[in-house]
Amino acid sequence: MPIYEYEPLSPEAGCDKCANRLEVIQGINEPSLSVCPYCGQRVKKIISWCRAAVVETPEEQTRVNKKIGEYEKEGMWSHAAELGDKHSEKIKDKNMKSRALENYKKAGYSVSSLEKHAKDT
Numbered sequence: 001m002p003i004y005e006y007e008p009l010s011p012e013a014g015c016d017k018c019a020n021r022l023e024v025i026q027g028i029n030e031p032s033l034s035v036c037p038y039c040g041q042r043v044k045k046i047i048s049w050c051r052a053a054v055v056e057t058p059e060e061q062t063r064v065n066k067k068i069g070e071y072e073k074e075g076m077w078s079h080a081a082e083l084g085d086k087h088s089e090k091i092k093d094k095n096m097k098s099r100a101l102e103n104y105k106k107a108g109y110s111v112s113s114l115e116k117h118a119k120d121t
């Protein structure tokens, strides 16, 4: 289910919850909130693609990171690399990307940029 964000119409009047942006999990067909369920202030839905992309990731990212860690522990470098590579593309995470490249290297993959890097060092 998507997570929607709301902010109070008058931020200074909002409570701790809504003044810092209220995140609500709602079905597509559920009506929008018009007031904060905690303090009753009038709220409006925030439409933000960037934020929408981010709110979905923490759980998934934790899961993926954990999985990559498991693969690394098992020495399954190509698995770790592929998972990290794919996921880093999705969430545009440079750290995960370089970790994936590192794992490709350990897996013995021939990655041109890595080869270049290896030669330089």
Ligand SMILES: [Zn+2]
Pocket (backbone or CB within 6 Å): 014, 015, 016, 017, 018, 019, 036, 037, 038, 039, 040, 041
């Ligand atoms: Zn509130």
